Amino acid sequence: MEYVIETHDLVKQYKSKYAVNNVSLHVKRGDIYGLIGRNGAGKTSLMKLILGLTSPTQGSIVLFGDKNADKGRKKIGSLIESPGLYRNCTAYENLLRFSMLYGTDKKQITPILQKVGLGDTGAKKAGEFSLGMRQRLGIAIALLSRPEILILDEPINGLDPSGIKEIRDMITELNAQGITFMISSHLLDELAKVVTVYGIISDGRLTEEISAHELQARCRRCVRIVGDDAQKTCSLLKTAYPDAVIDIENDEVFMSSHLDKTADINKYLLKNGIAVSEIGFTEGSQEEYFIERLGK
Ligand SMILES: Nc1ncnc2c1ncn2[C@@H]1O[C@H](COP(=O)(O)OP(=O)(O)O)[C@@H](O)[C@H]1O
Ligand SMILES: [Mg+2]
Structure with a gap:
């Protein structure tokens, strides 16, 4: 370099x-x-x-x-x-x-x-x-x-x-x-x-x-999934990724790990009858990232 x-x-x-x-x-x-x-x-x-x-x-x-x-x-x-x-x-x-x-x-x-x-x-x-x-x-x-x-x-x-x-x-x-x-x-x-x-x-x-x-990439905190059945999405994901932390908010599902697996997740949910309308990432705040590191 x-x-x-x-x-x-x-x-x-x-x-x-x-x-x-x-x-x-x-x-x-x-x-x-x-x-x-x-x-x-x-x-x-x-x-x-x-x-x-x-x-x-x-x-x-x-x-x-x-x-x-x-x-x-x-x-x-x-x-x-x-x-x-x-x-x-x-x-x-x-x-x-x-x-x-x-x-x-x-x-x-x-x-x-x-x-x-x-x-x-x-x-x-x-x-x-x-x-x-x-x-x-x-x-x-x-x-x-x-x-x-x-x-x-x-x-x-x-x-x-x-x-x-x-x-x-x-x-x-x-x-x-x-x-x-x-x-x-x-x-x-x-x-x-x-x-x-x-x-x-x-x-x-x-x-x-x-x-x-x-x-x-580091501030990408969660996979965000919007579909027709948040509860079912949540339980399907818990079965497939038992170690993941999964939340539901306003009928949207958030998973804070496996960020590299969006394609697999999408396929898996569709196969199990979920109509996925959106899958992507939520951006964490870059501001926060810096505040944690800038010191007093
Ligand atoms: N000529 C100098 N004599 C004594 N202390 C200095 C001098 N220049 C800078 N400092 C001290 O070094 C530290 C870093 O200053 P500085 O490089 O100006 O910071 P910044 O540009 O990030 O605001 C500060 O604590 C400042 O008081
Ligand atoms: Mg200066």
Whole structure:
């Protein structure tokens, strides 16, 4: 498996506080990796370590398979905390200044502005931008160096619903064009619609890495069966699966195990005279899954 970001037993200690505690994380090329944790969990500290803005107390960082992380960092763009912008300049002028600073080609400024949805802001100064627009301008600056990875710390924090959607859409679009993302949030809702892999961080520790797909499967709690005779369905299932926990609610039957057996269950019930009109899964709450794991 090729990882573009790996950390090995990474530790960042501030006096007696372990901001990052033995973190080994894995980001694959093409991922939208969502680092989720409460305020103070260590998200920003971890991102700063990966970006080389602070140095680890212990452990190592491997970028693009290379232990010399400084080399890989040239291919990473980032937005940590609020972007430093020239408030009296337009979006274009901001990018022009950073482009000169970084020595990048100024021909890409207009296409980048379009990519982040700031193509039409004309003479408007950055100081008059909404929070969402400033955030997108910050991301545009990070794109100047044509990064393969973008690390964004709480890019959605404080935005209104339309601002949230704009940033999400932009992330999805840039990801489709090949950019790998690592983004952080303390709110699940903000991440849920874009993330492909979650890293759950609690009190400095990475407690779990789980793909969105796997999460969905894990939150599938019950087989739900709708048919013409709930009582009979229930007793048939109890005969076939004596160890299963089966409930009836509003004439629907729920079974909290054998989730891989829906086809067999369907056949079995039909054979025994039940008219099954629906068989599927109930989704457990992903919110609950995280709340159990995010810690205090
Ligand atoms: N420069 C620092 N000096 C001392 N403690 C710090 C410093 N930076 C972060 N911390 C502490 O490390 C912990 C993690 O902080 P942070 O990485 O900012 O969390 P998050 O970004 O998840 O909110 C917090 O308890 C914070 O107070
Ligand atoms: Mg933070």
